[in-house]
Amino acid sequence: MTRTAAGRKSTIYDISRATGSSVAAVSMVLNGTWTRYRIKEETANRILESAQQLGYNVNMAARGLRLSRSGLAGMILPHYRNRFFAGLAETFEEQARRRGLCPVVVSTQRDPAVEGSVTQTLLSQRVEVLFIAGVRDPSPLNALCAAAGVPCINVDLPGADAPSVVSDNQGGARALTDVLIGKMQARGDAAEELVFLGGIANEYATEKRIAGFREAFAARNLTPSLDAVECCGYLAADARRALARRVEQLGRLPAGLLMNSITAFEGLVQFASQLPREAWQSSVFGCFDWDPFAAHLPFDVTMMRQDVERIIAQAFALADAHDPATRPLVIVPTDFGRLLDQHDATR
Structure with missing residues (x-):
C-alpha cells in the first residue's frame, strides 16, 4: 500500500487535502452513500481516483462506484x-x-x-x-x-x-376468474367449485391474485368454497400432489381450476395425462401465466399473459430517472394470451 511522505498509511484527511473536498464528503464517497447527499459524480470520481493514488483501501461498496462507465x-x-x-x-x-x-x-x-x-x-x-x-x-x-x-x-x-415494477396481479386474476366462472356457468357447473391452486401464502403476487379471485366472485354475488384456495407452492410436483388429493376426495377433477403459475400448470398437465380423455373435458382450466404450446392441449384453457416487454421498459425508465428519495410502484396491465385454437377463440 502506498504511504504518505512520512511513511504512515493514507487517511481520509490526506484525500481531503489532495482533492480540496471536505472530510465529510470523502467519508460519504468512500462508504458509498454519496448519492444520498447530492454529491456530484465528478467529485466522487475525483475522490476515488485520489484514494487509489494514495493507496487508501477502498471497501466493497466504494469499489462498486463508477470511476468510469463499466457498460x-x-x-x-x-x-x-x-x-x-x-x-x-x-x-x-x-x-x-x-x-x-x-x-x-x-x-x-x-x-x-x-x-x-x-x-x-x-x-x-x-x-x-x-x-x-x-x-x-x-x-x-x-x-x-x-x-x-x-x-x-x-x-x-x-x-x-x-422502485418496483410488477404485473397487475389482482386485476389480471379478477378478469381470469370471471372468464372461468362464465364458462362454468355456461356448462351448468356450480361456480363455487372453482379452485385456485398454487403459489405461496403471504407472498405479494399470490396474495394479490387471491384477492382478484375473490373479487370476481363478489362481483357476481357469489362466494367461493371454504377450501377454494390452496397455496401449495409453484413446483409442478406440489401441484400434482395437491390435485391428486382433491381428486381422491371428489372422485373426479374439480369443475374449474385456476393454476397460479405455468409451473403449477405443468403439474396439472402431468396429472391430467394419466386420466381418461373424458375426465379432461369435464373441467375448465385457467392459468395466471402464458405459454403458446397450451393451444395444442386437448382441454379448454384460458391464460393470462404478463407483459414482459413493458415491464422491462418501465424498469429501465425508472433507472434512467433514478432518484434515491423516491420509490414508485409501477403496475403493468396483463392481457389474455392469444393461443390460436379452432375451438376456443378466447384463449
Whole structure:
C-alpha cells in the first residue's frame, strides 16, 4: 500500500487535502452513500481516483462506484424454468444492448444467501444498474445497491426500499376468474367449485391474485368454497400432489381450476395425462401465466399473459430517472394470451 511522505498509511484527511473536498464528503464517497447527499459524480470520481493514488483501501461498496462507465447492466432472477422469467431475462438483454450496455443475468434459485452474494459480486464489477427480479424480500439487496450508489429496480415482486415494477396481479386474476366462472356457468357447473391452486401464502403476487379471485366472485354475488384456495407452492410436483388429493376426495377433477403459475400448470398437465380423455373435458382450466404450446392441449384453457416487454421498459425508465428519495410502484396491465385454437377463440 502506498504511504504518505512520512511513511504512515493514507487517511481520509490526506484525500481531503489532495482533492480540496471536505472530510465529510470523502467519508460519504468512500462508504458509498454519496448519492444520498447530492454529491456530484465528478467529485466522487475525483475522490476515488485520489484514494487509489494514495493507496487508501477502498471497501466493497466504494469499489462498486463508477470511476468510469463499466457498460454492464445486471439482473438476478430465481430461475429460467418458466416462460415468464426466461422472457424477462431475454427482454432485459435485448433492451440493455439497445442502450449500449452489456447484460449480465444470474439465476439464484430463490436462495437469499446466493442472492446476496451475487448482488455483491455484480456491484464489485461496477454494474451501472441492477434489476432484482422475483426476490421475496429485496430490501437487503436494495440496501447493498444504495450503499454502492447503483440504481436498482425490483421486478415482479416489489419492495419498499427501491422502485418496483410488477404485473397487475389482482386485476389480471379478477378478469381470469370471471372468464372461468362464465364458462362454468355456461356448462351448468356450480361456480363455487372453482379452485385456485398454487403459489405461496403471504407472498405479494399470490396474495394479490387471491384477492382478484375473490373479487370476481363478489362481483357476481357469489362466494367461493371454504377450501377454494390452496397455496401449495409453484413446483409442478406440489401441484400434482395437491390435485391428486382433491381428486381422491371428489372422485373426479374439480369443475374449474385456476393454476397460479405455468409451473403449477405443468403439474396439472402431468396429472391430467394419466386420466381418461373424458375426465379432461369435464373441467375448465385457467392459468395466471402464458405459454403458446397450451393451444395444442386437448382441454379448454384460458391464460393470462404478463407483459414482459413493458415491464422491462418501465424498469429501465425508472433507472434512467433514478432518484434515491423516491420509490414508485409501477403496475403493468396483463392481457389474455392469444393461443390460436379452432375451438376456443378466447384463449
